[in-house]
Amino acid sequence: MPLSPRSAPGEAWRSARSHTPSTIVLALIALAMSAVTLLTAGRAAAAERDIQAAVESAGPRLITINVAAPSPGFDQAALARVEAIRGVTWVLGLGVARDVHPALAGLGTNVAGRELATPLPPEVSISAGRAPRPGEAIVSDSTQSRLRLLEPSGLVVSQEDRIPVVGRFSARAELSSLGRLVLFEPVDRQHASAALLYVLADQADDVASIVKEVQALSGIEDTDSVTVDTSPDLIELGHAVSGQIGTLGRQLAFSAILIGLLLIALTVTMSLLNRRRDFGRRRALGATRSALLALTLMESAIPIGAGAILGTIGGAVATAALTGEAPPAAFCVGALALVVVIGVIAAVPPTLTAAWRDPVRTLRVP
Numbered sequence: 001m002p003l004s005p006r007s008a009p010g011e012a013w014r015s016a017r018s019h020t021p022s023t024i025v026l027a028l029i030a031l032a033m034s035a036v037t038l039l040t041a042g043r044a045a046a047a048e049r050d051i052q053a054a055v056e057s058a059g060p061r062l063i064t065i066n067v068a069a070p071s072p073g074f075d076q077a078a079l080a081r082v083e084a085i086r087g088v089t090w091v092l093g094l095g096v097a098r099d100v101h102p103a104l105a106g107l108g109t110n111v112a113g114r115e116l117a118t119p120l121p122p123e124v125s126i127s128a129g130r131a132p133r134p135g136e137a138i139v140s141d142s143t144q145s146r147l148r149l150l151e152p153s154g155l156v157v158s159q160e161d162r163i164p165v166v167g168r169f170s171a172r173a174e175l176s177s178l179g180r181l182v183l184f185e186p187v188d189r190q191h192a193s194a195a196l197l198y199v200l201a202d203q204a205d206d207v208a209s210i211v212k213e214v215q216a217l218s219g220i221e222d223t224d225s226v227t228v229d230t231s232p233d234l235i236e237l238g239h240a241v242s243g244q245i246g247t248l249g250r251q252l253a254f255s256a257i258l259i260g261l262l263l264i265a266l267t268v269t270m271s272l273l274n275r276r277r278d279f280g281r282r283r284a285l286g287a288t289r290s291a292l293l294a295l296t297l298m299e300s301a302i303p304i305g306a307g308a309i310l311g312t313i314g315g316a317v318a319t320a321a322l323t324g325e326a327p328p329a330a331f332c333v334g335a336l337a338l339v340v341v342i343g344v345i346a347a348v349p350p351t352l353t354a355a356w357r358d359p360v361r362t363l364r365v366p
Helices: 008-018 020-057 076-083 141-146 173-180 204-217 232-273 276-284 289-323 329-355 359-363
Strands: 062-067 088-094 098-102 111-115 124-129 137-139 154-158 161-171 181-184 196-201 226-229
Touching (some): 008 020, 008 289, 020 232, 020 289, 020 329, 062 204, 076 088, 076 204, 141 161, 154 181, 161 173, 161 181, 173 181, 196 204, 232 289, 232 329, 289 329
Parallel strands (some): 111 181, 137 161
Antiparallel strands (some): 062 196, 062 226, 098 154, 124 161, 137 181
């Protein structure tokens, strides 16, 4: 009897169950394709992500700008223009360096201190005490030790000003140079200027364009007094290494998918050759070629989909066990969809051959 669209899925399921050997083989091939894709390209994607994270932690997005005296540096208007640049995450402005020593003579050594011309960024946190108010200071572990302060509190002297210390700060790796400083909150920030500027870009690739805009918007007439430091070599190295790893992983995954495609096509071909009389009877009973094509593709899609799901889960678990981190979820979903689509496409040529075969020739008894 002719196949109807409503009965086709059920018929495909029953046919897949009745042809157990080919169904199992298709599921195993799809499982292997998915697992190998996750263990090659998936591990490469995780490695690329780790490399980029390691490069980011080294500070390639950080731009350091020094303004030499006697230039006035970046005033508050210039700092506001820099903060408004597209692609800038935050700006940290520090004033001219000045000597700081303990209030009690004979204790500790001189250290450098700078005024805060901008608020502290998220990468700098208060680890003890509190944030400074106008006229107060905070120290790092290093400067607290050098000033011989038992606690992050007390008095320090800078330019004859006695300044209370109210807390201790810690900075992440890219701002580790702050550890040698005492940071002051100015009494009047509206008139504070920055001789040292840290600018963090949203992405490492934005650094070059941000540097040009900062130089154009600085308002400093003597451009020779401005020194800009970035990490272009580190950015290029990160891109090169992650690109090579990604290319190798994709090549291995492509090889596995290509082999799987050929195996699926061969398996479907062998299965349909053994069922050519069944196809001939269906055609003689009125089944259309398109209906047979749809039925066979659905029958192939069932084990391929099941195998791909199991292979993706297994590959993700294996990758997490080997690397300590699972591949990105988006990559897993994409790999699953790719294997299913490729597998169904591989089944199309033998299915077309079987569906377009003449039923009279198929059923003719020699």
